[in-house]
Amino acid sequence: MEKAIAQTQTLIQRLATESPTQNSRLEALQQQTDQLNTHLQRTDLRIAVTGNKGVGKTALLQRLQSDWLTQHPQTLSLTEVSVAELDSSLPNLLTVADIVLFITAADLTDPEFKILSGLIANHHRVILVWNKQDQYLIGDQPVILQQLKTTLTGVLSSDDIVAIAASPNPVKVRQHQEDGTVQEWLEPQLPILDSLTKHLDSIVSQEQQVLVLATTYREALGLRQEAKEIVNQMRREQALPLIEQYQWIAAAATVANPVPALDMLATAAVNAQLVMDLGAIYQQKFSLQQGQEVATTISTQMLKLGLVEISTQTLTSLLKSNTVTFIAGSLVQGVSAAYLTRIAGLSLIEYFQAQEIQLEATDNPSLNWDNLKKTLQTVFQQNQQASLLQSFVKQAINYLSVQFKPKQTVESSAS
Structure with a gap:
């Protein structure tokens, strides 16, 4: 991280000498770079919830906010980001996320695998969350979970792959009365989040310094890349x-x-x-x-x-x-x-x-x-x-x- 910050500062200084017309952009970059050391001192953590459309991101985020976040002593924030935004704002939003909850509703598709691998390669702390497990037969659930772990062998620790049901479908209940009539209704089901919240508790309490350091490092790399783009633009014009x-x-x-x-x-x-x-x-x-x-x-x-x-x-x-x-x-x-x-x-x-x-x-x-x-x-x-x-x-x-x-x-x- 220190090397990345030093390289960015050197780039900014060179740009200020070679291209005075970029002053306003360079000043903003310099301010952001100067703030990186301050970022290392923060105690709050940011969690991003991401995944494809229809996997239950919103339901999970709302459930975590109401049932977990309000009871946690640590200062935490949750943000929902769609994978569809990968080509636009997602990289910037994920850069400052200390933990990424990558949600899937079944076995991983090839595009999902590539996105997940890219996040891990970029030093993100990722938890793969298999949501909607209640929609599968009880006997099939461990098979699917094991398949996910096998698919990600060497990419993600098996401990970082959890199964949940953020908003389980209600169960139809049928009751036969003594007079021969039958009553039916839908019985709401409680969410199944224990495996995720316990794992999050462990990560937050044990890995806070590492998480903050990794996030600050990604920020430093992002600023260095921005400075590099300015240098390349300047040289290309020449x-x-x-x-x-x-x-x-x-x-x-x-x-x-x-x-x-x-x-x-x-x-x-x-x-x-x-x-x-x-x-x-x-x-x-x-x-x-x-x-x-x-x-x-x-x-x-x-x-x-x-x-x-x-x-x-x-x-x-x-x-x-x-x-x-x-x-x-x-x-x-x-x-x-x-x-x-x-x-x-x-x-x-x-x-x-x-x-x-x-x-x-x-x-x-x-x-x-x-x-x-x-x-x-x-x-x-x-x-x-x-x-x-x-x-x-x-x-x-x-x-x-x-x-x-x-x-x-x-x-x-x-x-």
């Missing part, structure tokens, strides 16, 4: 104009010196400088030789992955369909060189952003080629949208037309 500059350099160089077949290796000399310049922004100090090696390797990977062939065919088709201008050969090569240079640059940005933030320049940086290869494929796929390609082709034609003023074959729709 990097994108460089990529645009080098993509047009590659286009002009290829049009001026066309080759029989487009070969990304021919643009490696240009890309080597791009690698060096992008590396400098992300505190990765590449020498010229290293830049050339990285550029050549990226170009080779593009060829092996078939990105060169796919992009050339796609761009050729778009150029042919252009009603203003089409120049075979060198223009196709120039536009393709620009496009692939852009893909290489964007891939390096994405790769650097996924790494730990570098605050001081690193000499002789090494790249994980498997990760960079995957990034190349992902970025290429993201930039294959028709609207993006059409926009790029239009920009490329305008740029190259101004640069070279080539003889154009105008296709008039009137003819």
Whole structure:
């Protein structure tokens, strides 16, 4: 936790120096970071109740508030959060929860298992609560509970898997009278919560310091991630104009010196400088030789992955369909060189952003080629949208037309 706080403070200080325009955002981050040590002193605990729709979250929360919380000497708070909110506010709400009650109404589904595993990996104190056990036959209840424990072997302790019935269904009672008549009514059932409340009592009394420390650690990681996003945004704003500059350099160089077949290796000399310049922004100090090696390797990977062939065919088709201008050969090569240079640059940005933030320049940086290869494929796929390609082709034609003023074959729709 102390390391995470120190890293966040260092990031904030660097940002304040490099990007004064972010002052208000940085001040808020700094205040939140300064408060983390105070958070360690708190004695209250927060419990989040979460799970899919229809598993009985609200019923359990209300029952705990009325039957357990009011009688507990510890200061506790309960909050209900839907799993459906995972993509929006849930991560922030769960970050500050000391204990998470993950509710299910049957055996775990695959999405539930993934969510539960993610919470545990993020240092959350999780209790899996199987609710509505009363809806199953008495003989089946221990079988289902054991199945849950087996499913989560190695993920969650069996002690942290409990069975309850927060709001049991009423039982129909039938009474036969002496006169032969029959009376029927629904008999309300008491909730079955003992296994959960006893386990909660044990955790609250024995693990309070650990729970508070883990929650503060998650808060520190969250603030560090927010600072990292600001750093990456700042560096990306510096990097994108460089990529645009080098993509047009590659286009002009290829049009001026066309080759029989487009070969990304021919643009490696240009890309080597791009690698060096992008590396400098992300505190990765590449020498010229290293830049050339990285550029050549990226170009080779593009060829092996078939990105060169796919992009050339796609761009050729778009150029042919252009009603203003089409120049075979060198223009196709120039536009393709620009496009692939852009893909290489964007891939390096994405790769650097996924790494730990570098605050001081690193000499002789090494790249994980498997990760960079995957990034190349992902970025290429993201930039294959028709609207993006059409926009790029239009920009490329305008740029190259101004640069070279080539003889154009105008296709008039009137003819």
